[in-house]
Amino acid sequence: ADDVILAIGQENAFPWIERDLGIEFDKWDVPVIDPRTFQSTRPGVYFGGDAAFGPKNIIWAVEHGHQAAISIHRHCERQPVSERLPPGMNLHSRKMGMHEWSYANDYSPVERRLMPHVSLKERFKKLNIEVELGFTAEQVEQEVQRCLNCDVQTVFIAKLCIECDACLDICPVDCLTITANGPEAELRARLKAPARNLAQPLYVSAALPQTGRVMVKDEDLCVHCGLCAERCPTAAWDMQKSQLHWPHAEDEARALEARKT
Numbered sequence: 001a002d003d004v005i006l007a008i009g010q011e012n013a014f015p016w017i018e019r020d021l022g023i024e025f026d027k028w029d030v031p032v033i034d035p036r037t038f039q040s041t042r043p044g045v046y047f048g049g050d051a052a053f054g055p056k057n058i059i060w061a062v063e064h065g066h067q068a069a070i071s072i073h074r075h076c077e078r079q080p081v082s083e084r085l086p087p088g089m090n091l092h093s094r095k096m097g098m099h100e101w102s103y104a105n106d107y108s109p110v111e112r113r114l115m116p117h118v119s120l121k122e123r124f125k126k127l128n129i130e131v132e133l134g135f136t137a138e139q140v141e142q143e144v145q146r147c148l149n150c151d152v153q154t155v156f157i158a159k160l161c162i163e164c165d166a167c168l169d170i171c172p173v174d175c176l177t178i179t180a181n182g183p184e185a186e187l188r189a190r191l192k193a194p195a196r197n198l199a200q201p202l203y204v205s206a207a208l209p210q211t212g213r214v215m216v217k218d219e220d221l222c223v224h225c226g227l228c229a230e231r232c233p234t235a236a237w238d239m240q241k242s243q244l245h246w247p248h249a250e251d252e253a254r255a256l257e258a259r260k261t
């Protein structure tokens with residue numbers, strides 16, 4: 001980029017941008033930005049962070065910067081900025097032994113612990129003290145065990161399943177059912193635990209080799225304990241860590257270079 005303008009503040013204010021440059025502003029007097037490319041209505045001029053879409057947190061601002069960097073790189077290479085690499089996803093098994101996983105898979109039913117605070121009396125006496133006291137090392141240890149390991153997915157290979165029902169029996173939350181396939185509304189109602197949250201799609205496997213029925217999983221209930229995968233005699237279930245790769249400018253640069261050679 002030729003110029004990067006760093007701004008810190010609480011409100012968008014762009015009186016210093018001439019209105020005849022081809023940069024359109026909306027009714028709030030903030031620039032009109034493409035939410036994917038972060039390009040303004042003037043090609044080659046980009047906005048990110050609060051300047052683009054109003055107040056958000058710093059994590060969003062960093063991501064806006066990454067996306068704008070991709071656009072800037074493509075713009076400099078005279079490539080269409082709206083075309084970019086798709087995100088990638090990778091899955092790796094977490095299995096380390098018959099009953100061993102490389103993640104803490106024990107489900108902890110412990111309730112979320114409240115953060116201890118300095119008393120109101122103290123806070124009024126001293127207005128500049130840290131209010132949250134934090135947890136002790138032991139409390140932190142317990143708190144992290146509450147993680148549901150949402151990044152570790154249950155992966156099912158239908159052709160390996162011998163329909164022994166062992167995974168159904170051991171699942172502590174009854175989120176697995178082997179049944180005949182059917183229309184979604186009716187299928188949801190006849191699962192071991194009816195799946196009432198319509199916003200959560202059901203996992204429905206391919207037809208199982210023995211009977212043609214399907215394995216259905218309600219992800220809403222799963223606590224990612226891995227017991228189904230430990231119990232399965234044929235390794236039809238596995239616990240696999242998913243990693244999402246969101247391309248950045250260096251990946252775009254590499255891809256563009258590779259296309260040139």
Ligand code: SF4
Pocket residue numbers: 154170171172173174175176217221222223224225226227228229
């Ligand atoms: S990971 Fe645990 S909760 Fe999820 S389907 Fe398997 S046994 Fe059930």
Ligand code: SF4
Pocket residue numbers: 160161162163164165166167168228231232233234235236237
């Ligand atoms: S334990 Fe394995 S083989 Fe048995 S029903 Fe479950 S997935 Fe199929």
